[in-house]
Amino acid sequence: MENVNLKKLAQTLNLSVSTVSKALQDSHEISQETKRRVLDLAKSLNYVPNPYASSLRRKKSKTIGVVIPEVTDSFFSLAIKGIESIVQPKGYHTLIYLTYESLAREQTILQEFQSGRVDGVIMSLSGETNRIGHLETLQAKGIPIVLFDRIFDEATMAQITTNDFESGYQATRHLIEQGCRRVAFLSLSDSLSISNQRLEGYKRALAESQIAAQDDLIVNGSREISQELIRTLLQSPQRPDGLLASVEKLAITAYQLCEELNLTIPDAVKIIAFSNLETASLLNPSLTTITQPAFDMGKAAAIALFRNLEKTYFDPQKESIVLPSLLVCRNSTRRCN
Amino acid sequence: MENVNLKKLAQTLNLSVSTVSKALQDSHEISQETKRRVLDLAKSLNYVPNPYASSLRRKKSKTIGVVIPEVTDSFFSLAIKGIESIVQPKGYHTLIYLTYESLAREQTILQEFQSGRVDGVIMSLSGETNRIGHLETLQAKGIPIVLFDRIFDEATMAQITTNDFESGYQATRHLIEQGCRRVAFLSLSDSLSISNQRLEGYKRALAESQIAAQDDLIVNGSREISQELIRTLLQSPQRPDGLLASVEKLAITAYQLCEELNLTIPDAVKIIAFSNLETASLLNPSLTTITQPAFDMGKAAAIALFRNLEKTYFDPQKESIVLPSLLVCRNSTRRCN
DNA sequence: CTGTTAGCGCGTTCAA
């Protein structure tokens, strides 16, 4: 790989490798004079310690694994920034893995983590994930996991969410207030915590307005499957006049379909999307979004993880942190809580 | 870290560590019978090799560093997916680093790479980067670098771009055809290859239409600085009637300002943005974008990188790959080349 | 076909 290592430094200074090592770690058992000499040479030779050798020896990789379903999603990319804002200053590195909503990939990735490649994991579950044996196995090996956004209620670990019930409720109420009477709910899967919570909020809002929830207005499935289901829905004689998309990608799909079917937004159909697209409400005044504090959620997740990493003994414990999300429409921003 | 390693496997099977190691690597010098026994045990004990020990020994990390200015940008997040589509199947891992447009951070990151943490680097330069000594130093140590999008012309390495001159030209022509006579050009910095190319195209298009380019219509600076410059520009009596934003973030800033200043888009001001936002033209029919093949650029970068990694001897060579970008407006898509 | 030996670069005894 490279060339300048402890040995080389030691040789040119006529010191032993271990002395140099200690000097670089600012050990108290090394004289100031020696430390200075070592540091000077290290700097002038541009010495960079080999992280893999160090990991091997210390049994710590100073690396965090981030496992998310997507990166081309405003929520997740913002969350990454939040994570990095904590992780980087600590001198840790970030390994990013994408599951593309597949449970199998998620399992493969976590399996690989058993190698000790990462010291801890921050993740948001795939749409397919309906059991978490792979998470538990990893935790049992002493590697802490923090979940954010797409959590798993029964799991014994830190979990960062927004109040999804409340935001689902508020969003639905907003649509009803705008005159919608047939509101559809679009979800990626029925095992996703966030979708289910939001769905409950949706149902509550409908009930309060004496509108009967209809099963055929609740769409469940991967993006490809949903696309066809939504298309059918929008073509049916009793098509919905409002859509609540619990995931950004589904909102995009819905938009494309409305366009394709010549349904004008918001006259024919109103849409509310869970999305952090900075541009969304700018680009289209009629668009309403539920905006989550993605950056802060990433930060909170990283902070919770470090709390566990810094313990001498890691003992998985459930811990829930709930941050508020915002309902943003052109002229107003309302806090959902 | 973990517990089950080669030694343990070897002990329980009464074999030597090296035999087990070779068996796991499917070496031809191990009998089928032994291989089977080893693989069976490995699977049942859930053995996962320690990547750091292996890296240390082999002097290969099977890890790629991706260095980009931002992740909350549709272009870069899509490019990441393109990169992963090549890197993952090869069994390589992806370490992502964000420069936030800072040269200093970029230098720190590359400096760290001298440790051998990564086998190769794929990067897009920060807005501040006007020299590439840090890249050359790294390459000189045998670590290949591939640049994409924000390249550095004089650099001796593979570079993946779109035809920025052409797309700047087409975009400007499009604005002129829509009736714009005072078109402003928004850029992050004057050291950015893409901005300069696009600027040249812009100038050419103006010249062809007998419109004199005006320096005060060319805005240069970080997002914060630009924001004030653009605001001033939009408030001046001879404000522009068209904006060409060479970076997504600047387009967002421009949008926000138009809104704030009550300038209706597209009546008062027309905007063309270099952006890959899937939703952009959907959300607002009046929006025109230059869409780059971000996913394919990521792929191409990764492929070029592996070409270098797989060489027995790495010898930096310049290599340019140019992919076409698209000008997308509501009813038409035109290829820029 | 299998085992022995010797490191990769670093950090941690323990002895001087």
Place this chain on the structure above:
DNA sequence: TTGAACGCGCTAACAG
């Protein structure tokens, strides 16, 4: 205050 020796887990050269 410094250094010698050992080993983290794995791979590679060389014997047998």
